[in-house]
Amino acid sequence: MEQQNVILTGFMGTGKSTVGRHLAELLGCEFADTDVLIEERHGSSVAAIFAEEGEPAFRRLEATVAQELAQRQGLVIATGGRLMLDEANAALLAATGPVFCLTADPHTILARLREDGAQRPLLATPDPAQRIAGLLAERGPAYAAFPQIDTTGKTPAQVAKELQMLLDKTVLSVAYPQGSYNVVVGEDLLPSLTSLADISGPVVVITDTNVGPLYAAQFGPAAGVITIPAGEQHKTLQTVQFLYDELLAAGISRQATVVALGGGVVGDVAGFVAATYMRGLDFVQCPTSLLAMVDASVGAKTGVDMPQGKNLVGAFKQPQAVLADISTLRTLPPAEFASGMAEVIKSAIIGDPQLFLRLEAAPALVTPEDRIHWADVADFVTRSIEVKRSVVEDDPFEKGLRAVLNLGHTFGHAIEQASGYGIRHGEGVAMGLIAATTMSAELGHADESLTARIASVLIRSGLPTRIPHFLSADVLLAAMGSDKKKANGRLRFVLPRDIGDVIIVDDIPETTVVGVLRACGAS
């Protein structure tokens, strides 16, 4: 850690310099402020440089300072408000350490700017608070690329402590049209829920009968806990009704935050409840299964199954934060761990060839006896989330592009459903990845050898690759017909052409689908 820099960005008045100084003191390292460096070098104030030489000249000075600081290590760097919004500066500095964006509400910003007494054109406008709100809205999407730390109502020392706590964890920011949320990946996160997820009101934890007894107490005695039976068969409207009743009986109001503690089932059900109870409560995901960490908890899809098929009723509900506490994976049953690996492997195939190479090279990485290589697991989780993030940010409401995340899932869901959910989601996806790759090779999109490469990684992760013979191709085809991933009534498949290169293909003839299913083991 001491070799890395820590970079602070954010709008003026969010406290970058003050917080930066506190943080540098806490870490025992040197502090640098880009505006101060520019003023020292140039011998005049930022305002004077703007007035006398114009903004482009100031931006050139900023770029020079960014280049210099990128050569150094172990610094806390407070950057000028727009320095990190320049792509080249951001790329240079972000390569030297984690970047955090400080935020505050417009009134706090205004109060702080008035307090520091500096002459600012912004303050001379008729309604400065409104002007600040406008600028924040304008720049918000650019700042959303960085993990956000709200400083409203906190002292600089408190914010510095919060940052210090995050430094041994990975923090990713996931942006959506109206905002962004942080995904924190690390060990032993649950006891710090309220500070990591920035929760101020009451907390209601929704968990299941397996996970609750193991981890709910880590949130402390103040958190209310509601427990649902574990298992996909409980991802239903009946469970949602039960949760509404419990929340009403406990007098839970809109000030509360719903925290999902569990696998994808808990996350999907609790998210749907958070989206709809009292027209929406704040929601935090604490995924405890590998599958939920790398897939279900990111992307805002929530919902329940219907007798007609999986996930047919639901809502998009953006979380306030996602805490992927990988220490909870120690108690995850090996078959569930393997199931999550299917999504890690899927992510690698969709968009991270380097991760795939690592999975290929790793010696029997996740056999039940030898499954926990913690540094690797944290990295697999982070990289898989990065793949999912890049896709969902481009398509927050699943209008098109996001379909690539369904690689292996059209087959996988049908296999799960036709087996009466006796086959796990990840196992179905593993078989589905092979079916999709077989189909891709059959249609001439991929080389035959791709199937063997993917199969070998799946097998070493403890996953099945053949569809069991007791499932018939006709039944599976019918199950695909009820899957909502059909496009305009036609079956749509995501097919890998190579590692890191997938395409979406519509209109595949049913005879081809049946042929592939039989080639992959179905009767």
Ligand code: NAD
């Ligand atoms: P799950 O929630 O049923 O969890 C699997 C099992 O592991 C359960 O028995 C659970 O109690 C147990 N468990 C979880 N964490 C544990 C831990 N740390 N220690 C001990 N036991 C633990 O299933 P899952 O595989 O996590 O998720 C599958 C669900 O996620 C499916 O319903 C699927 O549709 C959904 N999903 C949703 C999305 C989305 O975008 N919303 C994406 C992918 C999958």
